[in-house]
Amino acid sequence: MFKKTPFYIGLQDIVEALHGYWLPCMLAWQDISIRYKRSRLGQFWLTINTLIYISTLGIIFGSLFRFNLLEYLPNISASVLMWNFMNASITEGSMSFISSENIILQVKLPFFTYIIRTLIRNFIAFCHNIVIFPFICLCVGYKINFYAFLSIFGLLIVFLNLSWICIIAAVFCTRFRDLQQIIISIMQILFYVTPVVWSVKAFPPNFSPLMLTLNPFYNFINVVKMPLLGYAPAASEWMFCCGLAVVGWCAALYTLGKYKRRIAYWL
Amino acid sequence: MAFITLEHVGVEFPIFNAQGRSLKNTILSFATGGQIEKGKGNTVVVKSLQDISLSLVHGDRVGLVGHNGAGKTTLLRVISGIYIPTSGVCEVEGRCVSLINIHLGINHEETGRSNIKLRAAMMGLKPKQIEEKMEEIAEFCELGDFLDMPFRTYSSGMQMRLAFATSTSIDPDILIMDEWLSTGDENFKVRANERMKSLVDKTKILVLASHSRSMLEQNCNKIIWLEHGRIKAIGEPQPILDAYFSH
Numbered sequence: 001m002f003k004k005t006p007f008y009i010g011l012q013d014i015v016e017a018l019h020g021y022w023l024p025c026m027l028a029w030q031d032i033s034i035r036y037k038r039s040r041l042g043q044f045w046l047t048i049n050t051l052i053y054i055s056t057l058g059i060i061f062g063s064l065f066r067f068n069l070l071e072y073l074p075n076i077s078a079s080v081l082m083w084n085f086m087n088a089s090i091t092e093g094s095m096s097f098i099s100s101e102n103i104i105l106q107v108k109l110p111f112f113t114y115i116i117r118t119l120i121r122n123f124i125a126f127c128h129n130i131v132i133f134p135f136i137c138l139c140v141g142y143k144i145n146f147y148a149f150l151s152i153f154g155l156l157i158v159f160l161n162l163s164w165i166c167i168i169a170a171v172f173c174t175r176f177r178d179l180q181q182i183i184i185s186i187m188q189i190l191f192y193v194t195p196v197v198w199s200v201k202a203f204p205p206n207f208s209p210l211m212l213t214l215n216p217f218y219n220f221i222n223v224v225k226m227p228l229l230g231y232a233p234a235a236s237e238w239m240f241c242c243g244l245a246v247v248g249w250c251a252a253l254y255t256l257g258k259y260k261r262r263i264a265y266w267l
Numbered sequence: 268m269a270f271i272t273l274e275h276v277g278v279e280f281p282i283f284n285a286q287g288r289s290l291k292n293t294i295l296s297f298a299t300g301g302q303i304e305k306g307k308g309n310t311v312v313v314k315s316l317q318d319i320s321l322s323l324v325h326g327d328r329v330g331l332v333g334h335n336g337a338g339k340t341t342l343l344r345v346i347s348g349i350y351i352p353t354s355g356v357c358e359v360e361g362r363c364v365s366l367i368n369i370h371l372g373i374n375h376e377e378t379g380r381s382n383i384k385l386r387a388a389m390m391g392l393k394p395k396q397i398e399e400k401m402e403e404i405a406e407f408c409e410l411g412d413f414l415d416m417p418f419r420t421y422s423s424g425m426q427m428r429l430a431f432a433t434s435t436s437i438d439p440d441i442l443i444m445d446e447w448l449s450t451g452d453e454n455f456k457v458r459a460n461e462r463m464k465s466l467v468d469k470t471k472i473l474v475l476a477s478h479s480r481s482m483l484e485q486n487c488n489k490i491i492w493l494e495h496g497r498i499k500a501i502g503e504p505q506p507i508l509d510a511y512f513s514h
Contacts, residue, residue, distance in 0.1 A: 027385070030377060107389055107390070108349050109389070265350065
């Protein structure tokens with residue numbers, strides 16, 4: 001009877017999707033390569049936009065609040081890059097099934113395929129944008145060290161966490177179409193609550209520090225950002241991210257397994 | 268061993284935004300559609316299929332007839348595994364490929380070649396198998412150097428050729444079609460028909476929904492007549508087709 005449990009059905013979907021991994025990769029690559037058709041810079045246009053955003057924000061906020069630009073600019077660029085990646089992944093990820101409606105109603109494919117497609121597409125975009133970081137470091141003369149390699153593992157754990165968030169969001173956004181708007185608002189609030197553009201040093205001492213340490217996005221940003229900036233990653237942040245991934249994936253497997261048979265009807 | 272077994276299969280669509288009366292009335296006015304019932308709470312439920320039982324085995328060539336909204340496409344989707352029945356049991360054994368829309372996954376900015384790859388991957392081919400099929404597909408659609416041009420530069424006839432050649436390059440156990448695929452100018456039509464024939468001959472079970480009597484007579488050895496989401500008749504083609512096309 002184990003085969004009938006939601007966990008098993010959900011797990012089966014994930015395994016099937018990973019087994020045919022080339023399809024979502026092809027689809028994601030196509031999404032990006034379209035942006036290069038008829039435009040030589042393609043995806044890099046978005047990188048240029050991000051660069052302008054980061055440098056303007058960094059210089060204005062930096063001078064307004066008299067931050068040390070040498071530290072503030074690399075810091076904010078790593079944070080904003082991570083935030084943009086996570087924000088785009090979650091908002092687009094929640095639409096994964098709705099935007100692939102025509103495929104879902106024509107061919108039987110595992111549902112996780114569509115989530116991988118969205119995540120890979122955003123990851124490729126992130127790989128374009130990441131060149132901003134060394135560029136800014138070079139401009140302000142900030143030195144990076146070997147800890148930077150650890151950020152790859154950080155990215156991996158963030159990727160795992162984004163996957164489960166997207167699975168749950170995509171399932172419920174397909175059923176309740178207005179949820180997408182709510183998710184956009186929540187991400188907006190989280191943007192202000194999380195130290196993305198403001199520095200942790202500015203955190204008021206009379207507030208509980210738990211507001212930071214229990215904020216998943218603060219942890220997600222830090223496991224990638226800290227090594228990039230040349231600091232050893234904090235064990236507590238790593239443990240938080242891993243723990244969250246385990247709990248989140250259990251919830252995602254259950255949700256996917258329980259509602260898998262209904263998704264096609266909701267489209 | 269390929270087989271399809273459906274036992275008392277029912278498919279109900281919840282319509283979440285149909286709480287107002289007006290929409291409900293609009294749906295009710297479609298006399299040809301499935302049956303509409305009030306579900307739990309305020310949701311309206313459209314019963315697309317009700318109590319469908321059938322059993323298909325190796326060698327069956329099944330034609331599906333019925334008016335618009337009788338549930339043909341829904342039944343095709345149930346067999347393809349896209350809709351999981353809300354009641355009853357559906358068991359399908361064998362690799363199932365549906366040609367409901369042959370333009371699926373075509374991207375107009377991409378070249379013909381990468382469209383072939385993508386489409387083939389969607390039908391479940393592995394990258395290695397796609398490479399093997401590539402030459403054969405390219406040869407069949409006779410597009411020459413156009414294969415490396417963006418799809419949007421193709422004439423509609425060329426677009427059809429590419430889509431047709433790719434979707435028919437597979438060899439499934441169970442083939443599901445919504446209308447017979449026929450396409451292109453006279454010369455291509457002949458070759459296309461030959462290719463369809465050989466594809467159909469290779470498959471173990473064919474399920475074809477069609478409004479064309481001659482197509483059904485030529486290809487099917489069994490007919491299912493759907494009406495209001497129920498099976499009205501099932502069996503030998505001639506008597507059922509006579510009854511269906513004269514009523």
